[in-house]
Amino acid sequence: xxxxxxxxxxxxxxxxxxxxxxxxxxxxxxxxxxxxxxxxxxxxxxxxxxxxxxxxxxxxxxxxxxxxxxxxxxxxxxxxxxxxxxxxxxxxxxxxxxxxxxxxxxxxxxxxxxxxxxxxxxxxxxxxxxxxxxxxxxxxxxxxxxxxxxxxxxxxxxxxxxxxxxxxxxxxxxxxxxxxxxxxxxxxxxxxxxxxxxxxxxxxxxxxxxxxxxxxxxxxxxxxxxxxxxxxxxxxxxxxxxxxxxxxxxxxxxxxxxxxxxxxxxxxxxxxxxxxxxxxxxxxxxxxxxxxxxxxxxxxxxxxxxxxxxxxxxxxxxxxxxxxxxxxxxxxxxxxxxxxxxxxxxxxxxxxxxxxxxxxxxxxxxxxxxxxxxxxxxxxxxxxxxxxxxxxxxxxxxxxxx
Numbered sequence: 001x002x003x004x005x006x007x008x009x010x011x012x013x014x015x016x017x018x019x020x021x022x023x024x025x026x027x028x029x030x031x032x033x034x035x036x037x038x039x040x041x042x043x044x045x046x047x048x049x050x051x052x053x054x055x056x057x058x059x060x061x062x063x064x065x066x067x068x069x070x071x072x073x074x075x076x077x078x079x080x081x082x083x084x085x086x087x088x089x090x091x092x093x094x095x096x097x098x099x100x101x102x103x104x105x106x107x108x109x110x111x112x113x114x115x116x117x118x119x120x121x122x123x124x125x126x127x128x129x130x131x132x133x134x135x136x137x138x139x140x141x142x143x144x145x146x147x148x149x150x151x152x153x154x155x156x157x158x159x160x161x162x163x164x165x166x167x168x169x170x171x172x173x174x175x176x177x178x179x180x181x182x183x184x185x186x187x188x189x190x191x192x193x194x195x196x197x198x199x200x201x202x203x204x205x206x207x208x209x210x211x212x213x214x215x216x217x218x219x220x221x222x223x224x225x226x227x228x229x230x231x232x233x234x235x236x237x238x239x240x241x242x243x244x245x246x247x248x249x250x251x252x253x254x255x256x257x258x259x260x261x262x263x264x265x266x267x268x269x270x271x272x273x274x275x276x277x278x279x280x281x282x283x284x285x286x287x288x289x290x291x292x293x294x295x296x297x298x299x300x301x302x303x304x305x306x307x308x309x310x311x312x313x314x315x316x317x318x319x320x321x322x323x324x325x326x327x328x329x330x331x332x333x334x335x336x337x338x339x340x341x342x343x344x345x346x347x348x349x350x351x352x353x354x355x356x357x358x359x360x361x362x363x364x365x366x367x368x369x370x371x372x373x374x375x376x377x378x379x380x381x382x383x384x385x386x387x388x389x390x391x392x393x394x395x396x397x398x399x400x401x402x
Contacts, residue, residue: 107245
């Protein structure tokens with residue numbers, strides 16, 4: 001009977017560590033290739049096959065040494081992986097440049113993932129519960145509708161103004177939230193969403209239940225809604241929106257990642273973990289929560305402004321509790337605090353139900369089983385946020401004292 005040496009299974013890991021950047025390029029490219037095929041797939045068999053492949057990949061990354069080693073390499077080279085991911089997303093948009101529906105799905109996933117970055121900043125970092133995410137998303141769209149109709153300012157500035165208006169309204173809502181705790185804070189945000197929807201439905205200035213039309217995005221005279229070609233290439237008018245949505249996601253990703261890795265992120269983690277202990281160390285609980293709520297809602301509002309201009313209209317129905325729960329489902333399913341997890345969860349929640357419409361009687365069943373499997377085998381979400389490790393700072397400080 002032969003005995004397999006213990007060092008044999010570790011050989012692939014050693015080889016992988018010699019070429020970490022190549023490993024990152026291959027893994028991220030394969031993941032985005034699968035994501036692009038999922039968004040573009042029209043056959044039920046293809047969708048189910050890709051779902052099975054993704055489940056196998058996640059199980060491989062979790063249960064095998066090689067998979068864990070690859071995950072660690074991608075984590076160590078996070079900045080490089082993010083750059084490859086941005087190139088991969090733009091490559092998907094360029095590949096399907098004539099496909100209206102594929103580009104619409106791609107832009108929708110990017111914008112909802114952007115809004116979930118704002119929600120993650122509030123809930124996962126600062127611990128502020130927000131059940132009115134869809135309401136702030138709609139506020140951004142209505143701001144874009146009013147400004148494009150009655151003001152002559154650049155549309156790029158409209159996105160910024162939409163974010164600022166949403167952020168300021170969010171701070172006004174946060175004032176009563178700060179006077180409550182736990183479930184009562186959640187009830188305040190739920191009430192805000194219901195009041196906003198009712199106000200929009202009865203107010204004829206904002207179009208009542210029919211909502212408002214929104215002019216398409218225009219940049220330096222380049223009207224996105226009338227785009228049919230770029231040079232010699234025929235393209236869909238959704239292509240510029242897809243590129244804009246990916247760019248907005250990258251901007252929000254970079255901003256919040258910078259916040260997370262700065263002393264502001266450390267303060268937010270302290271406030272979320274234990275408010276009493278944080279206040280003992282001199283941290284102002286109200287100030288940090290207001291900051292997180294302001295920036296988070298500004299990001300949600302900016303994504304809502306682009307989404308409204310892409311669709312060309314906005315209605316009060318988008319501010320409902322169901323839509324807010326949809327956003328919360330994305331960040332919980334993807335893993336609290338993980339931005340790439342929100343992208344994967346957005347594909348699961350937004351794209352897959354659309355792809356499985358042909359089998360209506362089984363569509364919700366398959367979707368429910370998929371969600372249950374993810375929560376059963378990955379209860380912290382598809383890609384949970386790793387715990388912050390400050391041990392290297394404490395060890396450095398300790399060494400200095402010695």
